[in-house]
Amino acid sequence: MVEQDFNPQQSLELIETMINRAKDKFAERGDMYLIWGWNVFICSIIQFILLHFFQYPYHYMVWMASWPVFFYQLYQLRKKNKQRKVRTYTDHIIAFVWVTFLVLIFLLAFLIGRLTGGEYYSHINPVVLALYGMPIFLSGIILRFRPLILGGIGCWVLSVLCTFIKEYDYQFLMIPLAMIIAWIIPGYLLRARYKSQQ
């Protein structure tokens, strides 16, 4: 860039160009949606099978499989942070939307456990679904990505539908359904959008 005198019109053009350049290729790759979408999808299907067909009392143990996925994601995030040359406000806000979600999900699991005692499992699914909708919907708004917005709303609809399912085994099937509409489909669409920008 050569230093020279420039008029107000050129100043404004320069500002506009630089702001647009800062926005280049900041797209979300959708990895996190796919990793977690498939993880939760598979775990919840296995949990349903263990519960419904085998009446296995420790059906929830299947969720232990999330720990390796969690550590894998931490590793990926660290790697991504090292490669990243710029931190945008969008990244910052979305990161904290997910932090809020994680805090709330652990908090609600604890609170519902404390408040309902034995009734724990018959209440957890609608609440978890309602909560799943929040980070997805907000991410959709922040990234201006309609499939995520619709996925978030879909989770909220499923959470209401869930309360009408009397046999609570079947409530567990709402979770994989939510994963497909809110995480897996938007995840693949995000990945496609990211690749098309490269």
Place this chain on the structure above:
Amino acid sequence: MFKELDPILHSQLRLAVMSLLISVKQAEFIFIKEKTNATAGNLSVQVQKLKEAGYIDVIKEFKDNYPNTSCKITKKGIAAFEEYVKTLQEYLQVKQP
């Protein structure tokens, strides 16, 4: 009578740096260099001037054992940038028929 344009911002490279930094939270020196197509020498002189004016913060840290410089706009910088754009608009409004 027109207000004078802030001389610190009314320079192509410094304005380019400020426009980049106003749209992100924090950017590495190398990122700014790529986006502005400036030479490292020229860019560090201009970054230093913006820092002395209190418009940006320069953060020096280590990344994989190598020194790494990042820049971030300050509140004073945001106010100066807004004022600069406002003055530009005044200039352009009068010029328009």
